[in-house]
Amino acid sequence: xxxxxxxxxxxxxxxxxxxxxxxxxxxxxxxxxxxxxxxxxxxxxxxxxxxxxxxxxxxxxxxxxxxxxxxxxxxxxxxxxxxxxxxxxxxxxxxxxxxxxxxxxxxxxxxxxxxxxxxxxxxxxxxxxxxxxxxxxxxxxxxxxxxxxxxxxxxxxxxxxxxxxxxxxxxxxxxxxxxxxxxxxxxxxxxxxxxxxxxxxxxxxxxxxxxxxxxxxxxxxxxxxxxxxxxxxxxxxxxxxxxxxxxxxxxxxxxxxxxxxxxxxxxxxxxxxxxxxxxxxxxxxxxxxxxxxxxxxxxxxxxxxxxxxxxxxxxxxxxxxxxxxxxxxxxxxxxxxxxxxxxxxxxxxxxxxxxxxxxxxxxxxxx
Ligand code: ATP
Ligand code: MG
Numbered sequence: 001x002x003x004x005x006x007x008x009x010x011x012x013x014x015x016x017x018x019x020x021x022x023x024x025x026x027x028x029x030x031x032x033x034x035x036x037x038x039x040x041x042x043x044x045x046x047x048x049x050x051x052x053x054x055x056x057x058x059x060x061x062x063x064x065x066x067x068x069x070x071x072x073x074x075x076x077x078x079x080x081x082x083x084x085x086x087x088x089x090x091x092x093x094x095x096x097x098x099x100x101x102x103x104x105x106x107x108x109x110x111x112x113x114x115x116x117x118x119x120x121x122x123x124x125x126x127x128x129x130x131x132x133x134x135x136x137x138x139x140x141x142x143x144x145x146x147x148x149x150x151x152x153x154x155x156x157x158x159x160x161x162x163x164x165x166x167x168x169x170x171x172x173x174x175x176x177x178x179x180x181x182x183x184x185x186x187x188x189x190x191x192x193x194x195x196x197x198x199x200x201x202x203x204x205x206x207x208x209x210x211x212x213x214x215x216x217x218x219x220x221x222x223x224x225x226x227x228x229x230x231x232x233x234x235x236x237x238x239x240x241x242x243x244x245x246x247x248x249x250x251x252x253x254x255x256x257x258x259x260x261x262x263x264x265x266x267x268x269x270x271x272x273x274x275x276x277x278x279x280x281x282x283x284x285x286x287x288x289x290x291x292x293x294x295x296x297x298x299x300x301x302x303x304x305x306x307x308x309x310x311x312x313x314x315x316x317x318x319x320x321x322x323x324x325x326x327x328x329x330x331x332x333x334x335x336x337x338x339x340x341x342x343x344x345x346x347x348x349x350x351x352x353x354x355x356x357x358x359x360x361x362x363x364x365x366x367x
Pocket of ligand 1: 012013014030033035037038039059060061062063064345
């Protein structure tokens with residue numbers, strides 16, 4: 001997968017811009033606040049209809065513009081796709097692929113996959129379990145439509161159950177509905193666990209390799225899927241997992257009613273991240289956390305490659321700072337195959353990099 005051309009109009013600090021990219025490595029450099037991250041953000045948006053950092057689409061429209069236009073020429077599955085998104089203030093966005101209206105952002109993901117890594121992604125290691133669940137969910141939803149369905153169903157049941165528990169204080173008869181919801185949560189929950197266990201297994205293999213190479217063999221990264229306690233084998237059949245979930249639920253039945261909270265189920269899952277046998281969250285240095293987070297993203301890229309047959313476009317925002325020379329060299333030289341975008345400030349050393357094309361960005365323009 002490649003994006004060969006990008007046109008922007010009224011997007012963030014880009015009034016108009018047209019860029020033609022290399023199929024390999026593209027370096028975007030410039031001083032702070034010139035529009036490097038904005039450029040990557042535009043590419044991510046074309047791949048999933050969502051910005052990795054904005055809360056609302058209107059943030060993406062230039063301060064002085066009425067609408068933002070993003071247009072990309074994408075090469076994927078040996079075909080060419082022209083994707084266009086127009087964001088307008090106070091109106092619905094318009095998305096087209098080869099001139100045909102795209103119904104949802106999933107249509108964009110069908111054409112282009114991206115893996116985006118930025119300094120903010122350190123939260124993957126540093127934050128609580130929700131951050132790592134989100135990572136699993138986003139990746140799995142793109143890869144497995146069945147997972148996306150199961151997750152949506154689970155979330156719907158979960159919200160409903162939460163309401164039953166919360167409102168049962170004033171309406172105790174609501175609790176008669178609880179067993180039915182519990183049973184469905186076990187069945188759907190078992191499917192989710194089954195997918196996540198396999199995903200983390202693949203992730204652990206690829207990430208361990210990346211981390212070890214990046215640290216020059218000095219550090220071992222270990223990822224383990226953590227789910228409901230009674231599920232001793234998350235690779236068992238889904239009916240066996242469901243049975244284990246029922247056991248856990250039964251033992252928490254009264255506690256859930258007393259606390260009015262859903263205490264049992266995979267909505268509390270996590271990935272345990274260890275570096276050299278110790279919790280990365282608690283003991284890792286900045287550079288180690290960055291290496292571990294980057295390894296997760298590189299692993300995600302490999303999983304996508306194996307599933308789809310093509311590397312997704314890799315977007316690396318400001319990865320070099322905080323990595324020592326050896327780790328920088330690894331990042332710059334080892335991420336071969338597929339198209340890559342890497343942003344950096346002017347003073348970063350790029351000697352080690354085999355850049356296909358270099359773009360100098362100043363104040364929302366390519367110079
Ligand atoms: P750094 O090296 O600090 O990460 P950067 O080159 O990645 O800098 P960007 O995050 O791309 O910088 O942002 C560049 C500029 O875009 C910022 O000065 C910001 O004020 C501006 N900007 C953000 N949103 C908009 C918008 N909607 N309209 C116009 N300008 C915007
Ligand atoms: Mg930036």
